[in-house]
Amino acid sequence: MFDKKPGALNKYGYTRKQNSRLPGATVLALVLLLLFPVFSAVAAPTHASETIQATQPSQAIAADQNAYAPAPQLTAEDYTKVRGVNPRLAVWFAAQMHLWFAAFVLAVPIFVLIIECAGVYTRDARYDALAREFMRVSLTAYSFTAITGALLLVALVVFYPDLMKYLSTIFGPTMLLYALFFFIESAALYVYYYGWQAMSEGVWKKVHLLIGLALNAAGTALMFIANAWVTFMMTPAGVDARGVFDGNVWHAVHNHLWHPMNLHRFIANIAYGGSIVGAYAAYMYLSSRTDEERSHYDWMGYTSSLIAVGALLPLPFAGYWLTAEIYSYSQQMGINLMGGVLAWLFIIQAVVIGALFLAANYYLWCGMQRGSRAAQYNGYIKYIAFVLGACFMVWFTPHTPLIKPTEAAALGGQFHPWLAPLGLMPAKNVAVNIMIIFTYLSFLIYRRSNRVPTVGWASTGKAVQAALVAAAVVNIIATGVYYGYFTNSVYKVASSVTQVASTLIVITGCSLIEYFMHRGAKETGEYGWGRMPARSQYALILIAVSFTWLMGLMGFVRSALRQQWHVYSVMRDASADAATPTVAYAARVVSVGTIVFMAIILFIFWVAQLGGKGSRHD
Amino acid sequence: MRLIKYVFLLAVVFAALKVPGVLFAKPLPVSMLQMFFFFSAVVILLAMTATDEGAAGLVQPVISLFIDPSYTISRAVVIIIIPLIAAWITFAAVCDEAAAPPIVRSLHPSPPSAFTAYGRTIEMAGLANPYRAIEKTDEAAFRGLVLEGGKLYFKNCFFCHGAKLDGAGHFSQGLTPLPLPFKGTDTIAQLQESYVFWRIVKGGPGLPHEATPWLSAMPAWEKMMTEDEVWKTTLFIYDYTDNRSRSWAR
Numbered sequence: 001m002f003d004k005k006p007g008a009l010n011k012y013g014y015t016r017k018q019n020s021r022l023p024g025a026t027v028l029a030l031v032l033l034l035l036f037p038v039f040s041a042v043a044a045p046t047h048a049s050e051t052i053q054a055t056q057p058s059q060a061i062a063a064d065q066n067a068y069a070p071a072p073q074l075t076a077e078d079y080t081k082v083r084g085v086n087p088r089l090a091v092w093f094a095a096q097m098h099l100w101f102a103a104f105v106l107a108v109p110i111f112v113l114i115i116e117c118a119g120v121y122t123r124d125a126r127y128d129a130l131a132r133e134f135m136r137v138s139l140t141a142y143s144f145t146a147i148t149g150a151l152l153l154v155a156l157v158v159f160y161p162d163l164m165k166y167l168s169t170i171f172g173p174t175m176l177l178y179a180l181f182f183f184i185e186s187a188a189l190y191v192y193y194y195g196w197q198a199m200s201e202g203v204w205k206k207v208h209l210l211i212g213l214a215l216n217a218a219g220t221a222l223m224f225i226a227n228a229w230v231t232f233m234m235t236p237a238g239v240d241a242r243g244v245f246d247g248n249v250w251h252a253v254h255n256h257l258w259h260p261m262n263l264h265r266f267i268a269n270i271a272y273g274g275s276i277v278g279a280y281a282a283y284m285y286l287s288s289r290t291d292e293e294r295s296h297y298d299w300m301g302y303t304s305s306l307i308a309v310g311a312l313l314p315l316p317f318a319g320y321w322l323t324a325e326i327y328s329y330s331q332q333m334g335i336n337l338m339g340g341v342l343a344w345l346f347i348i349q350a351v352v353i354g355a356l357f358l359a360a361n362y363y364l365w366c367g368m369q370r371g372s373r374a375a376q377y378n379g380y381i382k383y384i385a386f387v388l389g390a391c392f393m394v395w396f397t398p399h400t401p402l403i404k405p406t407e408a409a410a411l412g413g414q415f416h417p418w419l420a421p422l423g424l425m426p427a428k429n430v431a432v433n434i435m436i437i438f439t440y441l442s443f444l445i446y447r448r449s450n451r452v453p454t455v456g457w458a459s460t461g462k463a464v465q466a467a468l469v470a471a472a473v474v475n476i477i478a479t480g481v482y483y484g485y486f487t488n489s490v491y492k493v494a495s496s497v498t499q500v501a502s503t504l505i506v507i508t509g510c511s512l513i514e515y516f517m518h519r520g521a522k523e524t525g526e527y528g529w530g531r532m533p534a535r536s537q538y539a540l541i542l543i544a545v546s547f548t549w550l551m552g553l554m555g556f557v558r559s560a561l562r563q564q565w566h567v568y569s570v571m572r573d574a575s576a577d578a579a580t581p582t583v584a585y586a587a588r589v590v591s592v593g594t595i596v597f598m599a600i601i602l603f604i605f606w607v608a609q610l611g612g613k614g615s616r617h618d
Numbered sequence: 619m620r621l622i623k624y625v626f627l628l629a630v631v632f633a634a635l636k637v638p639g640v641l642f643a644k645p646l647p648v649s650m651l652q653m654f655f656f657f658s659a660v661v662i663l664l665a666m667t668a669t670d671e672g673a674a675g676l677v678q679p680v681i682s683l684f685i686d687p688s689y690t691i692s693r694a695v696v697i698i699i700i701p702l703i704a705a706w707i708t709f710a711a712v713c714d715e716a717a718a719p720p721i722v723r724s725l726h727p728s729p730p731s732a733f734t735a736y737g738r739t740i741e742m743a744g745l746a747n748p749y750r751a752i753e754k755t756d757e758a759a760f761r762g763l764v765l766e767g768g769k770l771y772f773k774n775c776f777f778c779h780g781a782k783l784d785g786a787g788h789f790s791q792g793l794t795p796l797p798l799p800f801k802g803t804d805t806i807a808q809l810q811e812s813y814v815f816w817r818i819v820k821g822g823p824g825l826p827h828e829a830t831p832w833l834s835a836m837p838a839w840e841k842m843m844t845e846d847e848v849w850k851t852t853l854f855i856y857d858y859t860d861n862r863s864r865s866w867a868r
């Protein structure tokens with residue numbers, strides 16, 4: 001399938017596809033630039049006299065040339081109506097599609113660069129080929145990202161013109177910056193991918209890596225800018241109670257949720273990108289006809305799932321921080337999020353995250369069978385499964401279950417006496433930390449399935465690892481129970497820090513021990529790449545689908561938190577769609593979106609497969 | 619053999635979930651039982667099919683049952699029994715019950731950012747119990763306030779929320795949903811005192827429109843209790859249940 005000689009990469013060439021993709025990639029940038037003058041006219045600081053006319057004279061701010069107008073007070077008539085089109089649904093769908101594609105194309109270059117660096121460091125051409133194949137998959141998605149971004153922009157401008165004008169008033173300069181970074185990212189992407197072969201040797205390889213770095217920097221900057229707009233709508237800053245902008249764009253950008261959102265999305269994107277590429281590898285594995293192809297795509301699936309699961313492990317912590325910040329910004333928003341109308345979506349989220357963990361573990365258990373010593377570790381699987389299952393059930397147990405009045409009467413209240421405490425965050429924190437640790441244990445036994453350490457202190461090392469795990473589990477449970485249920489709730493949130501620290505210490509400590517213990521380890525047989533059963537590949541596909549669905553659901557929750565506000569507490573949504581949709585409606589919209597997105601992803605896989613075949617024929 | 623083991627494990631899990639006192643002190647709501655059982659079945663299935671031998675051991679008997687001529691009688695029995703079980707489950711699920719259906723309901727409706735009571739607008743942000751300050755400075759006076767709060771509670775609240783603050787007052791069985799218990803760490807301990815104040819003052823009629831119906835029988839006590847009395851009552855319910863209200867990390 002691939003040649004280990006560096007020269008073997010020369011055969012990849014896609015000049016024809018390059019031409020076909022360029023227009024798609026520039027669509028969003030052109031639209032942005034075309035629309036910018038429209039907004040900039042509105043975005044210019046409003047003249048003081050206009051401000052006075054627009055607001056109550058008694059509240060008119062000083063006659064300052066730089067004064068800004070308050071947020072517009074809209075009525076239903078201010079929204080564009082198009083027969084047969086539901087504006088909220090149109091924007092929702094376009095935004096969701098754009099976000100999925102954007103997450104994918106922002107993530108892939110991150111780990112492509114890491115894999116390329118690994119290839120340079122280890123001088124193993126397989127890494128280079130793998131990195132390039134990852135990029136090929138994401139390149140088609142890049143065009144879709146641009147197209148859906150343009151659709152979203154058009155939908156917003158058409159259906160919510162006043163909101164866009166108001167946001168442009170505040171974020172005008174960042175929108176220009178966004179377009180600029182988009183051009184930089186596009187240019188870097190094309191040079192990075194199509195210049196791969198030309199820059200494969202000597203100093204040019206380093207230049208290539210630098211271009212990859214620039215690509216990632218531009219992509220991350222793009223995400224951070226867009227995050228500023230979105231988080232401003234939730235936790236506005238740099239404006240007063242009437243929405244009058246103070247003129248400092250940094251104040252608006254640096255709002256309450258900006259940093260938590262940046263971190264959460266950055267990590268989540270990596271996990272998501274890994275999962276989609278993992279699904280691609282699974283798709284290719286299942287359709288492979290030769291052992292060589294199966295071996296390659298098995299390795300690709302393993303690498304990408306490792307990236308996905310590796311990024312998944314810290315994700316709950318980032319999510320916890322984001323949620324804690326939402327609570328601290330507004331008690332009302334926080335209770336809506338996890339105790340009120342949107343709480344049931346968190347139960348669905350818990351189920352889907354649990355499914356992710358189970359699928360990831362199942363893939364590792366199946367993968368373990370590639371090694372010759374798998375039988376020695378198979379006995380552990382049932383214990384790990386038991387712990388994962390128990391934690392999973394705690395993880396999705398709701399505080400207030402779906403309960404019939406007769407059941408409530410039998411229980412003597414709305415809560416089940418044993419399950420209600422499990423519905424609170426301390427129990428969830430215990431469960432998710434232990435799930436992470438046991439997933440890591442699955443990974444450890446997976447790594448040991450084909451080698452034996454040769455160092456003299458191997459048994460001591462294993463004992464230290466076991467002690468670390470045991471101490472961490474005891475600490476997580478003890479702090480979770482004591483601080484979660486027997487002290488002031490102020491300590492409850494703080495105690496999660498020690499739990500997270502325990503988990504991270506286990507992962508870091510055990511990994512270090514494992515690394516030194518297995519240096520020079522004896523391989524006990526040929527590692528069986530390509531020997532994975534088909535069912536393990538469906539686990540990879542399940543991970544990708546679960547991630548997609550999860551992102552859609554949680555994206556809706558985050559957006560719905562604003563309730564009847566375009567900009568929370570500043571600019572009210574007066575459109576006919578200002579009501580919060582039911583959980584069932586939201587789930588239906590997200591599910592249809594997931595199906596459409598996965599269908600497009602299948603198309604992208606098919607196109608990438610054609611490209612791969614073309615390259616082989618060349 | 620492996621398939622029998624799987625079915626046996628499922629039966630054990632079902633019994634443990636279904637029989638009160640085995641795993642849980644009181645019967646599980648059907649919704650929870652279904653979720654627990656389904657995911658237990660999935661986890662056991664995954665663990666048992668992690669190896670090729672395990673997967674074959676589980677699937678092969680099923681395949682054999684349908685293609686092996688020597689299993690004719692067993693096949694016929696399964697083909698008859700499975701649809702019958704499915705029909706019974708379906709019938710039980712769609713069968714009309716006299717009881718009201720379950721309601722997806724949150725017990726902690728989100729508070730507004732401000733509300734009107736006692737002739738003024740009260741902002742939730744920064745709203746705090748004015749008597750908390752003396753808890754550390756004058757313990758005797760504070761105990762007196764708690765005692766006053768207790769009297770107010772037993773005069774107004776205990777009929778529904780109970781003498782033990784467990785939600786099992788005299789009137790409780792006549793209400794759906796049942797009154798909230800204050801004991802334990804999962805109700806008022808999770809809330810700020812300002813939230814409890816708002817719920818007492820505005821009651822069921824003052825609940826927000828989002829995600830209605832809330833179906834609360836709680837009266838709006840602003841008409842029957844003064845602001846001071848409400849704050850004293852909250853002092854009592856936290857003190858009696860040995861709870862502290864939620865506060866933010868500093």
